[in-house]
Amino acid sequence: MLTDRELLILQAIVQIYTSDGQPVGSKALVSQLPMHVSSATIRNEMATLEEIGLLKKTHSSSGRIPSIQGYRYYVDHLLKPDKVQSSDLRQIRSSFNHQFQEIDDIVAESADMLSKLTSYTAFTVKPELKDAKLEGFRLVxxxxxxxxxxxxxxxxxxxxxxxxxxxNVDPEALEAVIRIINDELVGLTLSEVFKRLATDIPNQIGKYIETPEGFLDVFEDVLKKSATERFFVGGQLNLLDFSKQHDLGAIRSLYRLMNHSTDLASVLGSPDQNIKVQIGNEITNNLLKNYSLITATYDVDQHGKGVIAVLGPTSMPYSKMIGLVGAFRTELARRLIDYYHDIDDS
Amino acid sequence: MLTDRELLILQAIVQIYTSDGQPVGSKALVSQLPMHVSSATIRNEMATLEEIGLLKKTHSSSGRIPSIQGYRYYVDHLLKPDKVQSSDLRQIRSSFNHQFQEIDDIVAESADMLSKLTSYTAFTVKPELKDAKLEGFRLVxxxxxxxxxxxxxxxxxxxxxxxxxxxNVDPEALEAVIRIINDELVGLTLSEVFKRLATDIPNQIGKYIETPEGFLDVFEDVLKKSATERFFVGGQLNLLDFSKQHDLGAIRSLYRLMNHSTDLASVLGSPDQNIKVQIGNEITNNLLKNYSLITATYDVDQHGKGVIAVLGPTSMPYSKMIGLVGAFRTELARRLIDYYHDIDDS
DNA sequence: TCTTAGCACTCCAATGTGCTAAGTGCTAAA
DNA sequence: TTTAGCACTTAGCACATTGGAGTGCTAAGA
Structure with missing residues (x-):
């Protein structure tokens, strides 16, 4: 169990290190702490904190920086989210203040906005479609x-x-196929649609088209597209700034990762209600073991849930970021609810 | 006028420097030249070549590297395009050997392929649409x-x-509008379409829709989209490798440039028949003054002309690159002609 | 007149040295 | 338990040293 003073020291070290990036020494820390103790005392405390595994050194006589576990402890027990700056809030709202024609535009814009606000790399994921119902299918x-x-x-x-x-497919056959799809599939959820496509639909269509497989491929393609094109990335280049490693190979792999939707899906994981902070090697993907990832879901009522995420260095200012992500997701949810409201009512 | 020996020396320096990136000294050059002369002689020749402005030094006692004019002279008078490696050719053909559903897929794939082959950044531009005719317009x-x-x-x-x-717009009015567009605009070239949209069409539509502007905006949007979405970029990240300047700001601007179609249009310029090499500050855009750009058109017969381009360091192996670009454009043209052939005939 | 060997000179790049500032751990006294 | 004091470590920087690759110039030879 940690003493109050140890907690204070850990907290101070995380805060100082995440804001100026320099390892924190005992003398520097003296002036930053609320109580008055000598640097020697701090040194002793630091040594115990290091022993527990919450701090580490960059070299034998360096100041301390938080270890992964140190960040973890800080995030779990010491951090309270910053209130988001009003200028940031204004910026979010004004960028949402446009007439958007498609959801994709809103969600894509969100990724850019979030990356600008954080100066890290941001991800946004459209609300999940699994429970969405097929409302119409057209062949033009x-x-x-x-x-x-x-x-x-x-x-x-x-x-x-x-x-x-x-x-060799004549127009009337196509008409017939559309009719089948509209009669049989419209109104079902997409997962049900997939099921039917795998079972009885091919037979029904086969009466009109000799090789229904090709046609069904198209249908599945479109469905898949709507599943894979849910991911948007903003501020990819910011990675260059906050990624200290100048290993080009690694950066290259990261870029590939960021543009590969199935990989992204596995990294961003399954949404739960809270804001989730993954630090360093806690992130499942090995490429990201030197970064931290903050993910949060946003809830668009009956229109499903989406995800937003921020990828930055392990030494990011967590309290600020968590505050920001929290505010952003409510704004985004609100904007999307507005959007659907417009559609449903018109 | 340059002597034969001076030409040989210039050629050798360009070739050596573009392949290993090190300034070329007189001693090293002795062993690379076909005739036997002493290093002192080479030094004299180098001095005159430097005086003319074809070579330069990186510092007072360094070996020589080509100046912009040196590259220029080499490209104009000494270079002969390398025959493209058969493995490269095989790779191009096999990547074109798919069934593509849309032109965009072919052209986008080309950008990736070309960047892989060169390990630089590649651009591809779809065949120009200006003379394309509007064949159909649907509102669904x-x-x-x-x-x-x-x-x-x-x-x-x-x-x-x-x-x-x-x-407040009723379906019949929409029908009427579609009929007007189909009757009046289908069959015209896109530039004529634009003209009509600016003149008489609004009046005609105004009879059916109260505020035709919004509707016409959509139409123009779609037309513009087909104009701006002609550009594809491959191997953006390769820029990091061959761009020696580690100035992040500059790199950032470059990325912005590469993703901004109007800027790209002005950089890639108006196509002419030959393969065009622009070196260093010959490129109109200032951001690219430390790079070289090879551009070439490809000709898809009655379906217009497109552009491919490779952006790399000024010290790129020109003969290889020019050979590659030349081969690539014929393959791409052939593939697109095939594609149109399939459409037209089916 | 052109070529070449020889030599003095220049500069980069790598390496080493010395110094300082910031930090540590440890000990002994308060 | 806290603190002052001290010996020790390390990164970072400025600086000097050196070796090697290169040049330009000159004077002699073809």
Missing amino acids: PLGNHRVMAILVTDNGDVQNRTFKVPS | PLGNHRVMAILVTDNGDVQNRTFKVPS
């Missing part, structure tokens, strides 16, 4: 045997994809 | 007063955008 002939497939879900998402149909 | 109602506008041009390009219509 574009001439020359090309067709655009459009899929609309009840939470306003629109996906499309063009493809070619074999020249 | 998606429910909840949302509509998707789809625009098809005769060279196979498909653009789309969803938007909301005011709730």
Whole structure:
């Protein structure tokens, strides 16, 4: 069990180190602490904190910096989120103050905004579609045997994809197929749609089209697209600033990671209600073991839940960041609820 | 006028420097030249070449490196394009050997491929659409007063955008508008379409919709999208490798440049038939004054012309790069002609 | 007149040295 | 338990030293 003074020292070291990046020595710390003790005393306390594993040194005579466990302890027990600066709040609100035509625009804009506010790299994930219902499916002939497939879900998402149909498929058959899909699939949730596509639908369609597989591929493609295109990244370049390692190979892999939606999905993980802080090697992905990740869900009522996240150095100012992420997610949720409100009512 | 020996020396220096990156000294050069002369002779020749402005030193007692003019002279008079390696050619062809559904996929893939082959940053630009004709325009109602506008041009390009219509617009009015557009605009070139949109079309539409401006905006948006989304970039991260300057600000601006289509348009310039090499400050954009840019057009017959480009260090191996770019553009053109062939015939 | 060996000179890059500032651990006294 | 004092460690910086690769110049030879 830690004494009050040890807690104070740990807290001070985390705060100082995360704000100026320099290891904290005993003398410097004396002036920053509320009570008056000598530097020697601090040294002793530091030594015990190091023994416990909450602090470490960069070299044998250096000041102390928090270890992963030190950050962990700080985040779990000592931190209280900063109130977000009113200028930041104003900036968020004004950037949300546009007329957006599509959700994607809002969520993409959010990633940029969040990265600007934090000066780290930010991720945003659209509200999950799993429970969304298929609201409409259209095939629009574009001439020359090309067709655009459009899929609309009840939470306003629109996906499309063009493809070619074999020249032996006649327009009436296509009409019939659309009718089947509209009759059988519209109104179901997307996961149910997937199930049906794997079971009875191919047979029904097979009556009209000789090789239904190709056609179903298109349908699945569009569905998959709406699953994979949920991820947005902002401030990718900021990584260059806060990533001290100048190992180009590592940075390159990171960029690849950030642009690969399935990898991102596994990193951002399954949303729970709280703001989650993962520090260093606590992050599942090995590439990120020298960074910290703050994730939070946002809740758009009946339209599902999405995720926002900030990736920065382990030495980030956690209290500020957590405050910011917390404020941002409520603003984003509010904006999206507005958006859906407009759609539903019009 | 340069003597044969001076030419040989210039050529050798460019080749050595572009392959190993080290300034070339007189002694090292002796062993690389076909004839036998002493290092002192080389030194004399180098001095005159420096006087003319084709070589320069990095410091007073360093070996020589080519100046911008030196590269220029080399590229204009001494270089002959390398034959492209058969492994590279195989790689290009195999990557083109897929079934692509959209031109964009082919052109985007090209940018990646070209950057991989060169290990520099590559740009590809879709064939120009200016003379393309509007082949079809559709408005597809998606429910909840949302509509998707789809625009098809005769060279196979498909653009789309969803938007909301005011709730006081009734479906029949929309039908009427589509009919007007199909009757009046389909078949015209895009530039003619733009003209009509600025003149008489608003009046005609005004009969059916109270505020035609919003609607026309959408139309223009879609047209603009097809103009701005012509640019693809591959291997952006390679910039980190070959850009020796570790000035993060500069790199950041470069990334911004690469993702800003109008800036890119001005950098890549107007295509002419030859492969064009711009070296250092010959490039119009100041940010690129420490790089070299190789641009080439590719010709897809009646479907227009596009551009490919490679951005690398001024000390790039020009003969290899020019050979590669030359081969690549013919392969790309061939692949696109195939693509259009499939569309037109089906 | 062109080429070449020889030599003095220049500069970079690597290495080593010395110093300082900031830090530590330990000990003994308060 | 706290503190002052002291010996010790290390990073970081400024500075000097050195070796090597290169140059330009000169004078002699072809």
